[in-house]
Amino acid sequence: MTIDWKALANNYRDAYLDDLKSLIEIESVRDDEHATDEYPLGEGPTKAMERFLAMGDRDGFKTVKLDNTVGYIEYGEGDKTLAIQSHADVMPAGDGWKTDPFELTIKDNKVFGRGTSDDKGPGLAAYYGLKMLKDQKIEPKLKIRLIIGTDEESDWTGMKHYFEVEPQPTFGFSPDAEFPLINGEKGNGTYEIKFGNQNGEEFVLKTFDSGLRTNMVPGKAVAFVETDDNEAFVEKFTDFLDNNPVAGEIEATDEGVKVLVTGKQAHAMEPKNGINAGTYLANFLNQFDFEKDAKAFLNLAGDVLHDDSRAHKIRANYTDDIMGDVTMNVGILKFDQANGGMINTNFRYPKGSSDEIILEALKKVANNVTELSHMVPHYVEKDDPIVSTLLGVYERQTGEKNVEPEVVGGGTYARLMDRGVAFGALFPGVEDTMHQANEFQPIDDLIKAMSIYGESIYELSK
Ligand SMILES: [Zn+2]
CATH class of the missing domain: 3.40.630.10 (Zn peptidases)
Structure with missing residues (x-):
C-alpha cells in the first residue's frame, strides 16, 4: 500500500x-x-x-x-x-x-x-x-x-x-x-570537591561566589578579600582585565575589597561557548599569597581547572572518533570563612572514558572529592x-x-x-x-x- x-x-x-x-x-x-x-x-x-x-x-x-x-x-x-x-x-x-x-x-x-x-x-x-x-x-x-x-x-x-x-x-x-x-x-558526571575554611594572615579570602548550577558555565563571580596593599592589588586587577577576555569591577567596602568578574554564561555541554567568570576570578587571586585552605581552593580553581574545557591538566582528556571529547565545566565555586570551599564540576564524556577515570583524575589533584551523580554514555x-x-x-x-x-x-x-x-x-x-x-x-x-x-x-x- x-x-x-x-x-x-x-x-x-x-x-x-x-x-x-x-x-x-x-x-x-x-x-x-x-x-x-x-x-x-x-x-x-x-x-x-x-x-x-x-x-x-x-x-x-x-x-x-x-x-x-x-x-x-x-x-x-x-x-x-x-x-x-x-x-x-x-x-x-x-x-x-x-x-x-x-x-x-x-x-x-x-x-x-x-x-x-x-x-x-x-x-x-x-x-x-x-x-x-x-x-x-x-x-x-x-x-x-x-x-x-x-x-x-x-x-x-x-x-x-x-x-x-x-x-x-x-x-x-x-x-x-x-x-x-x-x-x-555522552556520559554525564558531577563531582563535588570540598575544602576547609582556613586562611593565612596577610591575604584573607572572606567569600567567593560563582555559579548557580553545575550544568552552566558561570557568567559572574564575586569575592571579598583582605589584602596587604589595596593599591597594588587594584593595579594588578587592571592589568588582569587588560590581558584576559573578561570584564570586572573592584571597590573597597566595609567587608573588604570586593572583586567582581563578568564572563559569559553557556550550557555545560560545550564549555568553550562560555567564559568561566569563576575560574578567571580564582586565576587572578591565585597570584597573591593566600594560604592554607583558601590557597588550595584558589589554586585548584584558578590554575589546575582553569581554561581547560578538555581536562588536559588533570589528564582526564580523551577523544572518541564518533562521540568526541571529554568536556569539563567548573559550574559552582564557593568559599566562606564558616563553611570553607566547594567546587562542583560537570563532565560529559564519550565511550572509552568513564566516571571512574574522571573520579581518579580529580582525586589526584584534590583531597576531598565525591561523585554527586552520573549517567553512562x-x-x-x-x-x-x-x-x-x-x-x-x-x-x-x-x-x-x-x-x-x-x-x-x-x-x-x-x-x-x-x-x-x-x-x-x-x-x-x-x-x-x-x-x-x-x-x-x-x-x-x-x-x-x-x-x-x-x-x-x-x-x-x-
Ligand atoms: Zn523536552
Whole structure:
C-alpha cells in the first residue's frame, strides 16, 4: 500500500491545532511547593498527561495511567514493542513573553506558547502520526506505546518508574530534540570537591561566589578579600582585565575589597561557548599569597581547572572518533570563612572514558572529592534499524541526502532504552526557543514532523 503521508498529515492540521491548544493551556510546570502524595510534582504535569491520555481514549486507543507521573497510549499487539517517549511537563514560563505563555497563539504561521517546541507540540505530532495509522486501519505487527512522562525537565520521575516496572521496549525514539537524529549521548558526571575554611594572615579570602548550577558555565563571580596593599592589588586587577577576555569591577567596602568578574554564561555541554567568570576570578587571586585552605581552593580553581574545557591538566582528556571529547565545566565555586570551599564540576564524556577515570583524575589533584551523580554514555550503532529506518524516512520526506546521525552532550529520555534515539522535532536551521521566552514552532514544521512520524511508525511496525 502506498500512502501519501504528507497529504494525509495535512488533513489533520485543524484537529492537531485544537488539541495542541488544549495541552498548552495547562500550566504543567513542576511545583514542589504544592507537591502531595497524590501529586508528587504538583497537579499541573499530571493534568496535562491526563488530557493527553483523554485524547487517546477519545480516538479509541487503549490508554493506561501507571500512576500520576506516567502513562501511555497503546496501539497494536505483539511480542515486540516500539516505544515513543514524550513529556507533558514544561519549563517555567520566565519573563519576556509577548503573549500569554499558556495560551496557544497563532501568528505568522507559527504557534507560540510554552511547550509548542518542548515537548507538547512534537509529542502531539507523534501522537497524530500514530492516529494516522489507526485511521488508515493499518494493523501494526508489534505493540506501539506512546509513553508520556511528567518530569522530563527535572528528575525524570515517572519515566524512570515506567522503566522499572515495564519491560524494556524492543526499540524506540523520543520526539524531544531535533532532526535529523541523535544516536549518541555522552556520559554525564558531577563531582563535588570540598575544602576547609582556613586562611593565612596577610591575604584573607572572606567569600567567593560563582555559579548557580553545575550544568552552566558561570557568567559572574564575586569575592571579598583582605589584602596587604589595596593599591597594588587594584593595579594588578587592571592589568588582569587588560590581558584576559573578561570584564570586572573592584571597590573597597566595609567587608573588604570586593572583586567582581563578568564572563559569559553557556550550557555545560560545550564549555568553550562560555567564559568561566569563576575560574578567571580564582586565576587572578591565585597570584597573591593566600594560604592554607583558601590557597588550595584558589589554586585548584584558578590554575589546575582553569581554561581547560578538555581536562588536559588533570589528564582526564580523551577523544572518541564518533562521540568526541571529554568536556569539563567548573559550574559552582564557593568559599566562606564558616563553611570553607566547594567546587562542583560537570563532565560529559564519550565511550572509552568513564566516571571512574574522571573520579581518579580529580582525586589526584584534590583531597576531598565525591561523585554527586552520573549517567553512562549512550550510543546506538548507525546500522541499527532504529537509526537507518528513521533516517531513511527523514531523507525521503525532506529530500536531504546522506544525512548523518549526531552525538550530543545533553541527555534525552532515549537513553533509557537500549535501542533508543532522539528524533525531531526541531528542523535544521530553525531557531531553537526551547526553555526560552516566546517559545514557538512553525506550524508547517509540526505537520511535516507528523508526516515523518506517521511513516516512521508505519515502517518500524510492518
Ligand atoms: Zn523536552
